[in-house]
Amino acid sequence: MRKLVLITGASAGIGHAFAEHYAAQGFDVALVARRSDRLAEISADLKSRFDIETLIVVSDLSAPDAPQRILEDLSSAGRHVDVLINNAGFGLPGVFAETHWEDQRDFIQLMFTAPLELCHRLLPGMIERGYGRIINVASLVSFLPGGVGHTLYGPVKSGLMRFSESLNAETEGTGVHVTALCPGLTFSEFHDVNGQRARVSKTPGLMWQTADRVVELGARAVEKNRPVIVTGFVNKCLAVLGQVLPGGIARSLMKAQSADSKREAGA
Numbered sequence: 001m002r003k004l005v006l007i008t009g010a011s012a013g014i015g016h017a018f019a020e021h022y023a024a025q026g027f028d029v030a031l032v033a034r035r036s037d038r039l040a041e042i043s044a045d046l047k048s049r050f051d052i053e054t055l056i057v058v059s060d061l062s063a064p065d066a067p068q069r070i071l072e073d074l075s076s077a078g079r080h081v082d083v084l085i086n087n088a089g090f091g092l093p094g095v096f097a098e099t100h101w102e103d104q105r106d107f108i109q110l111m112f113t114a115p116l117e118l119c120h121r122l123l124p125g126m127i128e129r130g131y132g133r134i135i136n137v138a139s140l141v142s143f144l145p146g147g148v149g150h151t152l153y154g155p156v157k158s159g160l161m162r163f164s165e166s167l168n169a170e171t172e173g174t175g176v177h178v179t180a181l182c183p184g185l186t187f188s189e190f191h192d193v194n195g196q197r198a199r200v201s202k203t204p205g206l207m208w209q210t211a212d213r214v215v216e217l218g219a220r221a222v223e224k225n226r227p228v229i230v231t232g233f234v235n236k237c238l239a240v241l242g243q244v245l246p247g248g249i250a251r252s253l254m255k256a257q258s259a260d261s262k263r264e265a266g267a
């Protein structure tokens with residue numbers, strides 16, 4: 001039986017590119033997201049081009065029982081997961097005090113708790129079989145200080161990056177590889193969904209990468225069992241700057257850079 005890759009957020013952007021990448025390598029693909037029409041289109045396309053099997057799991061990962069239900073669905077189909085791509089995500093605009101707690105709670109569930117739970121439920125089987133690959137899609141912002149707006153985005157992405165480092169160390173020698181993939185600005189639907197398209201479109205072209213390139217670098221890094229990969233030279237430089245600049249200077253730069261975000265949120 002072919003190996004199975006489970007990809008959350010497979011209906012667009014980086015997740016869709018991951019589905020293409022692994023399908024092209026001959027993996028069966030389990031596609032998770034909320035938009036069933038998109039998943040059906042992608043599934044049909046992958047099956048016809050790569051002669052693989054696909055499984056569609058329509059799920060809202062902000063529901064606390066979603067990870068367990070997804071894995072139950074796969075188990076009922078007689079499948080176990082060999083490769084896990086924790087990718088689903090979005091940005092929640094606005095300054096913290098002016099957002100609704102319910103939105104922040106759902107954001108944490110989707111962006112942090114669900115990826116951790118999927119890892120926790122899948123790791124024992126991967127270790128037992130002596131093979132597993134886990135990519136947690138974090139971000140360049142994992143390395144940068146907090147700014148104004150999108151208040152919990154940085155904390156969850158930093159947490160996901162540190163978590164991946166720990167898992168990578170804990171699974172050494174087991175055949176399981178764990179990588180935090182940290183892209184910078186990537187062409188996808190992300191900035192349409194979070195309403196930041198106009199603001200980020202002013203960013204110079206050299207700051208942007210395609211989802212295909214991000215995926216290529218992430219997939220290569222997890223094969224090498226690198227705990228963290230920051231994608232591309234420009235992003236690597238920014239990540240280093242975020243860590244070597246004195247805290248006060250780095251925070252002031254972030255505050256100035258994110259001030260637009262506050263104005264756009266009407267704060």
Ligand SMILES: NC(=O)c1ccc[n+]([C@@H]2O[C@H](COP(=O)([O-])OP(=O)(O)OC[C@H]3O[C@@H](n4cnc5c(N)ncnc54)[C@H](OP(=O)(O)O)[C@@H]3O)[C@@H](O)[C@H]2O)c1
Nearest residue numbers: 009011012013014033034035061088089185186188189190
């Ligand atoms: N684009 C960037 O510049 C950038 C940079 C750094 C990191 N990232 C990270 O990369 C990851 C992928 O983002 P992207 O750029 O590919 O964005 P995207 O094109 O907007 O895709 C986001 C994916 O997440 C899914 N998703 C969102 N909310 C969901 C929910 N509640 N339940 C299930 N699935 C959900 C969406 O599917 P449905 O809407 O169909 O549910 C979609 O498939 C995210 O974790 C993001 O934080 C992106």
